[in-house]
Amino acid sequence: MTTAILHAQQIILLFKKRGVKDIIISPGSRNAPLTIGFTSDPYFNCYSIVDERCAGHFAMGIAQQLQKPAALLCTSGSALLNYYPAVTEAFYSEIPLIILSADRPPHKIDIGDGQTIRQQHVYANHILFDAQLQMIANTSQKEYLVTNERAINKAINTAISKHGPVHLNIPFEEPLYNKVDHSLLEVRVMDVLKDETTIIPQEFFNQWNAASRKLVILSTLNPPVFEKEDLDQLTSDPSVLVMSEVSSNVVHDKIVWGIDTLIAPIEFDDEQIAALQPDLVVTIGGMIVSKKIKQYLRRFETKTHYHIGKRRAYDTFFKLTAHIKMPPTKWLSHLSNDFVSSDYQEHWLAHFQNYLEKRPAYFEQIPWSDMRVFQRVFDQLPDNILLQLGNSSTIRYAQLFQMNPTHRVYSNRGTSGIDGCTSTAIGAAVGSNQQTILITGDISFFYDSNGLWNNYIPSNFKIILVNNSGGGIFRILPGEKDEDYFATYFETKHELNASDLCHMHKIEYQNIDNESAFAKAWETFINNNNKPQLLEIFTPREINDQILLDYFKYLK
Template sequence: MNYPKIRLAQTLIQLCKAKNISHIVISPGSRNAPLTLGFGNDPFFNCYSIVDERCAAFFALGMAQQRKEPVAVVCTSGSALLNYYPAISEAFYSDIPLIVISADRPSDKIDIGDGQTIRQVNVFANHILYEANLSEVDANQNENERKINEAINTAMVQRGPVHINAPFEEPLYELIENFEVNPKVIHPVSSISSFDLDQQVDFIDSWNLAQRKMILVGSLPVDSVDRDILTNLASDDSVVVFTETTSNIHHPHFFPGIDVMIAPIEKIPEELEKLRPDMLITFGGMIVSKKIKAFLRIYKPQRHFHIDPKTGYDTFFCLTHHFKSDVSTFFNKVHTQLEKVPSDYQSYWLGVQELRRKSHKDYIAQIPFSDFKVYESIFKSLPEDCMLQLSNSSTIRYAQLFPQKESITVFCNRGTSGIDGSTSTAIGASMVVNRPTVFVTGDLSFFYDSNALWNRYTPSDFRIIIINNAGGGIFRILPGPKNTPVFDSYFETVHNLSANHLCEMYGWDYKRATDENSLHLSLSTFYSTGDKPKVLEVFTPRLENDEILLKYFSFLRTQ
């Protein structure tokens, strides 16, 4: 087997292998040639070639999202590295383990006027868990080994992005038959859940007194919470469980449509007071719903406890305590001391939810072809047991309004909530799951990340549904003047683009729909097996969608 002659590259490759970092996403370049040759020649590694570094990083992010294990991205020196930043920030805020390995010039070659050279040391300092700035000098072998071990261990234990910057001196392409170094492997030390006894007592006392307990669940991997815990919460009359679409938890007594519940009462103080919890418990990732944030920031609970092994954001400006634990471990520790308090909190809001669901169906039955109606048809059509990936902006917000099938797992890049990289993330995620993947996206998000289609790995059962309303339709929903030249050009960014030529260029099957009949006809065969991935582009009326959505919330208020 051929290995790079440069000892630093040998060290990196061996330590990645020793720590089972088996998926490597490589973007082409010369300075990273020692790593590309080493990873590419070793059959242990599953290597992927993605030219666009921004797409490459999100592709790796998608794989790490599903594997729950670190995936490495490798690039050359210079601006190539900076293209990783959007995915790094997403990994940082979504707790996804990502190992960024950048090749660099030796330190004495920086800032002397050489091309493809920037200041790479600590370049991601604000959004990285660990920076391993290595040395090209063989005498620093022990220090390099320590830093590489620490970086990979940090990604594994703390769940997030790390950066390993490796300077290589030319020649870069020389190979040898055997490794010349045998780096020391330092195994990670797992974090242990710990509880402050006083805060634990405060939690138990608060629980046993509170007649209105709200549990708000953000994005979670599948099976993050023991089923018995969910069943116990659902059986407690004093508990209301609000779940985001990306929480991936379900129960008939939970409340998956948060905005559907809050929007009709957001101008009725007495109803908001009925919903105000005495005690708020949160877990999971970032919250999509702006309405629940606005509600809880005004109608604050007396106590707010957040449960997460790593991060405890004071999202509602009333955080009492952050328990550094996974949810199941925490509740299994305290559940024997938690009492069920008599209350009509859950039953009252379950009754309201039933009325909302009836009104929801009544409204859909009377509206014309639009974004709202298209999303309803899409979510109903999804095959069982598929993975649903969602883009940001309008798509994830519409998804919050509709019930999702329990067998479907739902994901969205909500760490930074950007539209960049959603397609690449979905394709990367599809590479490491044994189920079909459906990616639902808006038009701007799709075109922004269209290089995501530029790869030879996308599975044939991968499906993309684009809702093309000729611009950034979400801006028509937000406050502000509309239908002006400035609004059309700089906010909504009106366009007449279509995905058909991209599909032809990259070899994807393409379908289009422009009304209900063509949509239902296209969906009837869209998920059937084939030898190519498929795109369905649905064109909706640009000027009607915002009014139909806003009238939906008004309709719920009047029922």
């Protein structure tokens, strides 16, 4: 049994041929032909998510883990606009999504019908490919059949090869619910795109081999691309200093894993900060989290910057020399073992180690706070989990702690918004079948509270909610924190808690607000896998910022 509408059948048949199995559907009427077709075919994994904003991020979480496209399907009108936050995140995080938006026939746009807007090219600034399909009344319309076939193929090929979102807008005329026993159409797979690889320019080798201070920055790498042997090779060069971020999924004893911990104590020491200045910068991975390294390399006007990898390159420091489109491990194999004399790596690793040795004394003296909570949490997270990190202060605190090498770490660092963190984590848990723990802040969590409104949350899914009663990161940023407007319009002070939400969505709930309660609550939280768990940890709103800022002063 499938839909009787032929251009809907084309999508369903080509999705099957190309292995697009995961379909996230938001209920509606205009999308009924595709809903009928997908849900009637056991080949597809179909999910019903009512809130399109949450559905978009849920789909992105699945695609993030499977490394292949997930599809979104919605009705006409305002529905597809609610996908836009996920579309932009997928665009900048390079995650394959296929958006299928049902629409009215073209002659019924702007005549006063309800749930009718101008849907074509609605994502124009953040989409890799978009097209509107032709409506097909019968199989004699060969030209339309071929046009649609090419558009659907190109959408799938682009999502896969270019790693990002694509959009097909699909007009349907009533009747929408007619069905047939089976499709009589034949569809073709066509124009599969090939990987693009560039050679390494000779200029790079000349600059690399001559430089005595080479800085390699590893940011978002999902899935991980380096084995220990690769990192051993890269760090064997004494002129190479490697810095990694938490989302790089890289742990190695000769890598600076805490960029802000290294830079913050010396950022206003002209002599020290000048000594860190590299001759050449190489970036590998996605968006860089650390604002301090970005500001530093812009301030000193980095002369040469190469980006290595098949994905998109960003001119983060305004000095991008070239994008070398090849797997980072292949790039490594081309590097010379004839090293220049340098103490660049040794000097800064010793500096970093000195700061690490000071840390325990500082942690012993701080009171219950965000910093103390993150220290306790990262010390005690179980092995072999999928760790999803919320944005804003959560990912920045995480950068201050060395990650467990058995963890796989993800965060929505494309647009770096707070929207969709919970929905993405749940989608990732569904896509990975691995125990997933989300660490998030209160504003992020309440903003995406509809992310809990679905029937697919695994029983071993867990949320650590750090509730400091507002947007705590704004207290860390420059600004007058005692002004009347600050608490309302920046910090967004509130008195909310998650207990009622958890009760409504059948999630086991605990809360704590002090050190002594942590151990007992943690044991229950980690060991109970019979239903989803949420541990809400309250911290004092007005001291968190000072404890973090004092951490950097203490190291200095």
